Amino acid sequence: MSDTVDPPENSDLTLAEPLRRAIGERYLTYALSTIMHRALPDARDGLKPVHRRILYAMRELRLSSGGGFRKSAKISGDVMGNYHPHGDAAIYDAMARLAQDFNVRYPLVDGQGNFGNIDGDNPAASRYTEARMTSVAEALLEGLNENAVDFRDNYDGTLTEPVVLPATFPNLLANGAAGIAVGMATNIPPHNITELVDACLHLIKTPDARDDTLLNYIPGPDFPTGGIIVEPKEAIAQAYRTGRGGFRLRAKWEVEDLGRGQWQVVVTEIPYQVQKSKLVEKLAELIQTKKVPILADIRDESADDIRMVLEPKTRNVDPDVLMNMLYRNSDLEVRFSLNMNVLIDGVTPKVCSLKEVLRAFLDFRREVLCRRAEHRMEKIDHRLEVLEGLIVAFLNLDRVIDIIRYDDEPKPALMREDWSRDFVRATDESDYQSPPAGEGELSEVQVEAILNMRLRSLRRLEEMELLREQEELMRERAELDDLLVDEGLQWGRISEQLKEVKQTFGKDYAAGARRTQFAEAGEIEDVPLEAMIEREPITIVCSQMGWVRAMTGHIDLSRELKFKDGDGPRFIFHAETTDKIILFGSTGRFYTLQASNLPGGRGMGEPVRLMVDLPQEAEIVDLFIHKPGRKLLVASSAGDGFIVPEDDIIAQTRSGKQVLNVRAPAVARVCRPVSGDSVAVVGENRKVLVFDLEELPEMVRGKGVRLQKYRDGGLSDAITFTLADGLSWHDPAGRTRTEVALDEWRGKRAGTGRMAPRGFPRDNTFT
Template sequence: MSDLTAPPTPHPGDLSEPLRRALGDRYLTYALSTIMHRALPDARDGLKPVHRRILYAMRELRLSSTGGFRKSAKISGDVMGNYHPHGDAAIYDAMARLAQDFNVRYPLVDGQGNFGNIDGDNPAASRYTEARMTAVAEAMLEGLNENAVDFRENYDGTLTEPVVLPAQFPNLLANGSSGIAVGMATNIPPHNIAELCDACIHLIKTPDARDDTLLNYVPGPDFPTGGVIVEPPENIATAYRTGKGGFRLRCRWEVEELGRGAWQIVVTEIPYQVQKSKLIEKIAELIQTKKIPILADVRDESADDVRMIIEPRSKNVDPEVLMGMLYRNSDLEVRFSLNMNVLIDGVTPQVCSLKEVLRAFLDHRREVLQRRSTHRMEKIDHRLEVLEGFIIAFLNLDRVIDIIRYDEDPKAALMREAWGREHVRARDEADYVSPGPGSGELSEVQTDAILNMRLRSLRRLEELELLREQSELKAERAGLEDLLASEVLQWDSITAQLRETRKQFGKDWHGGARRTSFAEAGVVEDVPLEAMIDREPITVVCSQMGWIRAMTGHIDLNRELKFKDGDGPRFIFHAETTDRLLIFGSNGRFYTLSAANLPGGRGMGEPLRLMVDLPNEVQIVDLFIHKPGRRLLVASSAGDGFVVPEDDVLAQTRGGKQVLNVRGETRALICRPVSGDAVATVGENRKVLVFDLEELPEMGRGKGVRLQKFKDGGLSDATTFSRAEGLSWLDPAGRTRTQSDLGEWTGKRAGTGRMAPRGFPRDNKFN
């Protein structure tokens, strides 16, 4: 038995480790890969690996901003095959986004063909579109040939790719970024390049500048779709100081006069990353549901630019009021969240302030400057070595020619030769300036250059040109030595570069001017219906089967009206179009309906259940006009109830608002306005109980408390009244009877009560 239960003997090659550690190590590896290689951008060039590889592949294909276009399929294929071993669809989507001027403030890809639009339509397939780099992308890549950044092997070790791009401007802030990693996310809005350059120059001059001071140069985001930022300045300052916050962004609109007092609103810019087609669908839904009664129509007249028309229902409507309601109920106002979580050194994720991001860029630019200067010095040293060999050859031309012509191994002979003054050709000293001592051995580099020299380079003018080039290179090298030795000169050079970038992509550039402006949000107050709807008298009619309509004017309530076969009147009362109606269902929910939204009285009306989400099994307990400040007595068939402020039962949605909790066979039964100081209840057993109103609690929602106790049956009716005036009811003959002496029926709440007075209605109803 023990042999059957013994664990198997592990194989010598197997590795064993606890499951917790195995899962932890593997998940950590996945998390780090997602954070570093997919979701978070590098603070230095503001790019994720896929974007960096797309630009580098386009550079390798020589797709300059002034050259020809290539098929997008070719570009995405090269990126996938050489640098980014992921799906070509993902690569093409990333490249297409870099070409969308409504998504990217400074597009890095110049697209030809259908690359999508602001309505949310997808780009055409990669085989149909073509692309090349923009001038902005070329500014990101400048210096790659000069050892400006480190290179690493690609995924299969056959090629190399840059770890980061040189980036002439802070692209992280200029174009923004967004991404979701494991346990962290980033969301950075785009900004204006000219303003970022000014902020960088100020930070160079004042390294300990405060974040708030930088806001004098970068007041806020600059979205490619324009719009108006209405976030308070103190909130913007806090967001840039902490790296987290948000910006309220509104559309840009104007009032267009149509003559005779009529007007319409023209929206010319919509908020960033809002799809215009879905925005119009949302506004059309608001019109259909009559959630904004003063809104009549919306239509799209856009061509290359945005032109969205919003029509009011009446020319007497205030445009500010209409737009205020649209801000609340649609994406004409959005909130863009800021979360500057970036790879600050290409490795470590960190939530950075505006100053920290700019400082990371400037430190990167300084390193690029140093590396490019060092690379240039190496090139100059190599050229100076070659030039020195050329000059020696010119000074000893006859001997050089003799060696090349007659020696079996001219290269070795030239390198063995000790070049002295005796080999110098005779010449007029006044006509020639000696470059130096002219003695010593030639290096291999110099020898190869001499042997590869063309015969026509032996003319006298070429010799003078060599001397001039040598002098210029020595002067340039001295300048580079001074630059590398002085931090001040380095920052001066970076400042000059930033000024040049600001001039190139500033306000005079075709897309450089700021597009997003700033304004105060103002206070959008709750607008009463009276201010939005013409106040007109109506008569509300609701049938027993729940069909509701609004007759024009205040008609005679006893007038005979038409109903569907098998149907008849249930509720009929006078109202006005500015009123709000409350419907109390047997499920204990209150529903709110605007009288202005009721169908006209020409037909039979419409089912109330289609206007609010009233379930088919739920009966309508009461329908009445809402009066602010009033209180209501609500009670269930089980005899539980309470008092609720009428203002608290207003529902904002079609689904209504739950107020009286009922379950099982119990149903909501009573909804009466509260008046007086006493409560009277009557059960199905015809027992009446009177108690003080103050014994009932005032609640917003709940089951309530016991009003009256019943041995059998339940509650039949309840009402409130004033003890001084007595309890009244209608007798079977239709006459009002009042019982002033109520001592026999008075008791404490939850009592059983006494049999009803003589003459009390047989239906056990007070009214």
């Protein structure tokens, strides 16, 4: 027995369906709509529906490249009302982009007014701007009146629109495309029309040509903003072969000599789709944060052309070193990804190779050629039929005039008349046969043409013109007939059309020459800090509350300095701007500061916690200059420690690097350079232990080993020294005392030790 109950007739009950199926079907419908009608371009004309409708609406408004302009609001309104039922803002944005020569390699819209700029400023409102088509757009529409493509009803069925434009050149690759659909995306860079046409001509001659061979004609993208592609040729070939990949694109720059050894870098071209204003802001930020210390200033002196001036901090810097640093830290170098995901025949999305995209365009051009030829033959047949009737009328002019003059209904009379002898004379020069209503009778079309003929056309000269026109049309029809049956003639005609496109939009065209150049990019190596920063002496001062500053020059370390109320000096030492400064926190974590990035010494400095992620509860144990190759003794208040190479404590981020592991309430307490052969440890209980340095392990990170055993309290200080030279410290009077006979305090590591010698400091520290 079935559980399903049919609802009674005339019932208001609603049939239910599983939620999974309902959502799945609706989401699939949405996904297909997005893929086919919004995001992905057609491989044939390279346009999305909104762009295609904009151009078609402008054509309907007769906005030719040689005509006048119309308000953009009128254009976007017509597109929205007639063909594209979406927001007018989206339509206007799409149209404005087609007019931006920094976004589109071959603009399809000629804009008048503010259509935005390379700084990223938005276009003016549509009521303030005007537009018309360019000659490039007209080339995409050529043949639209000749049944070159199919038409379909618009969204409300009141008008028709083209499914695809005839496109006399491969616009998909010429202008590129970008879009994000559901589950897929596309990103195609622009290319040079001359190179594309050469590749198409080669593909016509050699249909089985390999993708790598096409690269002889298309070496890579040609971006409207120029720039330099530094991607290896092998990677470019792989990208075009698979339809996926990317291109490293750099700004174009030159060194401008200022005389007396001074120079500056001038950037004349920036990478594609990089907003100049944001690029300038980023470079200014690099100067402020001192991430590129050798860059002193950035000035934007651009007018119609790009001119960004980069001033080095010192003339001793190599310009290539400066630019390599900027490539790594800014958008002076970007990576443009390639994803040639397009609609094949306007239906099927597919990631295509370069050859497949060109093949789709050429096959479409052949279809357009045949449809235009068939349309032209229909027009010729209709005209020949009319000419045949007119010639018959001229051969029997008196009879025609007599019928028209005296017959009450001349049209049926002319159609009933037998003109068979004259039909033979009218068609004896060709095998063309018109379709008369009967043998020797005129058709309705021919009779209408005779009746509409003007009296001035009854001249003898007009009869000769008709015969000449008939002969020319018959010759043209024969050529078209041969064209439709001969594939070789078709490809020859397509080649001629492509050569005309190359002649029109090639090197002589305003935007025809290649803009993007190619170069080999060497590896961007890590530049030593000394090469980027001018070495200058400084004095680093850190207060008890952690305010740090770098004073110019090596000042007297005993000089009295100003500090905030309640604060005082903690660390003060001489350094240089190229030094790395190591900070050791009580959490056992090491932090690295760049001396050149420290705030100047005119004020009180800045809290070091703004420069590194040192917790508020943590204290600064030590602050010193990094010396490569040196080793450090680190120890905690619990009496555990080890030896760590100083090269292994350098932190690359502001979060620092954990080296000495401590567990509360223990804290990191000692960080001393290693020298000599022995270790001296003193606890809070004033007991001193001396043992051999070799008993301490060398580690990169960890808790360490026990240095000294305590019954109560913990470690106070530790130091390394040479046993033969004795152990030194400062007594309460400030005098240096040295104890050479240390046998009483010598022992094994982890011992308790003996009470400190007479005169040992009360703060239980060795220095």
